[in-house]
Amino acid sequence: MNKILAFSMLPFCGPFLGIILVVLFQLSTVVDARTGTGLFPPLPSPEIAPVYASMPAFSPGVQVGSKKQHMDSNRKLVIALAVASSALGAIIFFILFFWIYHKRNTTKPQTDSLHSSDTFDGLAFSSFVGKYNSFKASCRKRSVTVMDYKALETATNxxxxxxxxxxxxxxxxYKAQLEDNQFVAVKRLDGGTQDxxxxxxxxxxxxxxIQHPNIISLLGYCIHGETRLLAYELMQNGSLEAQLHGPSGGSALTWHLRMKIALDVARGLEYLHEHCHPRVIHRDLKSSNILLDSNFNAKLSDFGLAIVDGAQNKNNVKLSGTLGYVxxxxxxxxxxxxxxxxxxxxxxLLELLLRRKPVEKLAPAQYQSIVTxxxxxxxxxxxxPNIVDPVIKNTMDLKHLYQVAAVAVLCVQPEPSYRPLITDVLHSLVPLVPIELGGTLRAGQHAPVASTDSI
Structure with a gap:
């Protein structure tokens, strides 16, 4: 660091050195009023010093002429040194300027190549990850691989x-099978729009x-021309939306499984809100972005609209989301x-209870939200009890149903300050989920009913 600093100061040293030499020259010409000699008289040459001692005194005119001639030669020497040092400083300055200019221009193509190369390495990847340098999570970072386009093309048939x-x-x-027989889900984004x-x-x-049991794992990514690919862990039971509103009609989701899914989602959100610094606002939470693995463990997915520290950047955020959830x-x-x-x-949570879509069409130009x-x-x-999904009707303790309904009512309050923190929601759901599914409810045990004031 000291060497770099010293090198960066070289362009300024030359001109200052020249100024110092000129000042010294000026001082050398100052005459002491008492002695009549300069404050810094020139040293006599060793060869001619004895001659001065033995020579008779010259006339004043001859002595002045000799001193003037000597002063002229000194002046020329100092000026020459000042000009030379200034020129050297200027040369070094321009060399440093062009070196910095060259370095800046050579790094620019690396960032531009993000949208043109088939795949990009960690150096280029850091160009858009850099904006998250201040982002910290409470767990270790996940290793994400740059994947080959041809390999993913083959894996997806x-x-x-x-x-x-x-x-x-x-x-x-797409469902994909990699060479090591690992099954993954590959999202293909076509087109190079800004969004x-x-x-x-x-x-x-x-x-x-970020890494959390209730957040989808990204395994790799790839860029091929205008196509971008993302490879995730495969979630065998698809999305919550497909389970509730698809052909099965929610038949695979028992009351306890639905409460487990709600608890898993709450845990994923709590991680984003409370354990990431700054916090992450998902901004597009919905049943189609909640994926279920073979054991119906729920994981949040699709973070394309997520905002880091959204509360501070809300004025610069483009309005996005899905109608019914916003x-x-x-x-x-x-x-x-x-x-x-x-x-x-x-x-x-209302979808899990009622198995109704967030927004339903009543007439050609009339819609109704599940909240309303x-x-x-x-x-x-x-x-x-009469509006609960028939698949789970009469399969739960009514006290549990009332508590879940109370939580849902608080979460969808029009005034944000009336809504609970996701941590409070999580704590209210834990007693409703059996131990074997990640909660604290024991077989045959009635969950404690929490008052709405404690949520």
């Missing part, structure tokens, strides 16, 4: 129709830095906080 698992806003998801590029970068940057304050005023995710969680429809009946204990 050339992105065949038979391998499609689902379809999202920017592309399809798709930004969502891809956000997804990779976030999921490469909190009213975000939809109307653009205010985005962790309570926006809590609202979406409340809607998911359910709210009057959720608080009426005589009506609540």
């Amino acid at each position: 050339n992105f065949g129709e038979s391998e499609i698992l689902g379809e999202g806003g920017f592309g399809r998801v 798709s590029i930004r969502e891809f970068e956000t997804e990779v940057a976030l999921l490469s830095q 909190a009213p304050e975000y939809l109307l005023d653009g205010k985005l906080t962790d309570k926006s995710d809590v609202y979406a969680f409340g809607v998911v 429809w359910a709210m009057p009946q959720l608080t009426d204990r005589s009506k609540l």
